[in-house]
Amino acid sequence: MRGDLIVVFGGSGFVGRQVVRALAKAGKRVRVPMRRPHLGHELRVMGDVGQVQLVQANLRYPESVARALEGAGGVVNLVGLLSEKGPQTFAAIQAEGAGVVARAAAARGITRLVHMSAIGADPNSPARYGRTKAAAEAAVRAALPGAVILRPSIVFGPEDNFFNRFADMAKFAPALPLIGGGKTKLQPVYVGDVAAAVVAALDLERARGRVFELGGPRIYTFKDLLAFTLRETARARALVPLPFFLAHPLGMLLDAAFRLWPFADAPLTGDQVQMLRRDNVAHTEDGIGSLFDLGVTERESVEAIVPGYLWRFRPHGQFEPKPA
Template identity: 55%
Template sequence: MQDLVTVFGGSGFIGSQVVRALAKQGNRVRVAVRQPHLAHTMRLLGDVGQIEVVQANIRNEASVRRALEGAQACVNLVGVLYETGRQKFQSIHAMGAKNVATAAAAAGVSRLVQVSALGADAESPSKYARTKAMGEEAVRAAFPTATFIRPSIVFGPGDGFFNKFGEMAVISPVLPLIGGGKTRFQPVYVGDVAKAITKAATDPACAGQTYELGGPAVFSFREVLEYIMAETGRQRLLLPLPSAVAGLIGKACEIIALTPVAPPLTSDQVELLKADNVVSGDKPGLAELGIPATTVEAIAPAYLYRFRKGGQYADETERFAAV
């Protein structure tokens, strides 16, 4: 086997794909998560003994140092989409990223990959985007050769975007077009993102680079919802919702963040939707990493089908209904 790579947040939607890709290349992988008892299945993604799961919280410097012992490379995937309890944007995206970079430099780690976000901007009205930019700045200061990965909306089985609106289309007769539905996205497949992160973590040529990852097509928010309705066979009213009104709804929904249930919308997410989420063209991306971009149409139907009437048996249900 090759190097030992510590992956912080390795049990999440993107992280599990990264762990699988790293293991497939023959690397030893240490998955560092807050609740290791919930990540025991991660060991099944590699050969016997190839993947270990350890406890680490990037807000706790001592646990970060332990997770990095003996590692040659490190990936930080930890992030939150909304704030709850001690999991705040500032403590995770900024201070947490700094803790990982500082500990990695002190431990003599050769390569560090910081997963940020497309739209990370210190001047953004969104706290999510601002703290992502703060994290990048802190990592650069502590680990100058770090590689940064900035993906657009990431799609794939288990994603929190296409699935969210697919579920909404099942229960609601109306889908909201926040800000009029003009915001543009460049959805990128989770498998492609995992390949990019793996490449960055194992190829010294990627050191110091910032990669913007987007898929082969750009969709407006309206086009995304129309695509989801077409794939799920659900006809729903697309209702334009001014950003100001959506922001008030988001603030009301944030009360849900005090419970274990994820809020359907937050005021900070409304701020994010005011800006396009597409690659700038000024930074290298999937093409420069030698990774062909996968289309939404090639993947999304395989998991959006469950939101059709009849689920996986939708075609049969329609056929018998026509008899």
């Protein structure tokens, strides 16, 4: 059945793997276009035999995107970057790439598109990440006015890039940086709840053409979350305030160094520092919807989920008592 096949760009990523699993569980056929489909075995076993299909595509090559959409009834675009490297730039992947997917879908007559943006998508954002996310939203809307745009706050789950990154940093560093004094507000949202929102957004008629901001049940400061990470990993580390005017050049320096190193991303970039200048919490004004509006009414909390995967960073394993 035509409407049954959902193409998930970015399905191999942290959020993507949960989205593929949720779609397969919901009975959809799923196609995941990947740059290196031979590395996607983990995805194939998320559904019945043949339910999850891997194909080769790269958002920088529009003809590969058009090919990947053959026979599709719906599209999810989760492709995004945390930092830039070589041809993988925010402009090429987040802004231009999103337009490529939306225009290719429109050309095939596909109207169900869920596009993953981020809270902070704003043409006036101090960060290139935020500006290119805004450009992506505009390109998606221009091609497919009925597309659903989801903007999560930071997303947590066993393979996340936030708690794991700072827990890893605390293994070696004598102190963790409280960027901008640690006052930025964040509303972490569980990856499973984000995946449920994607599945709902694909099929809900009332979601068409709308924007949803996805946040978890509590708002924390950046400092609260670093203190929580240290407690859960049983690491006694200082939290040292690092003003934005120092954190920004330090991030730029790390970014420049890691661009030359193909095996890892920078632990912090100047652009990530710029994103922290603004609070990252879900809004509901101006017709913006929420997780609740997408039927996700029971949101998982940081306290319930994160300890289940941070224990592996404790010096002596999961039975080491946490500091009071």
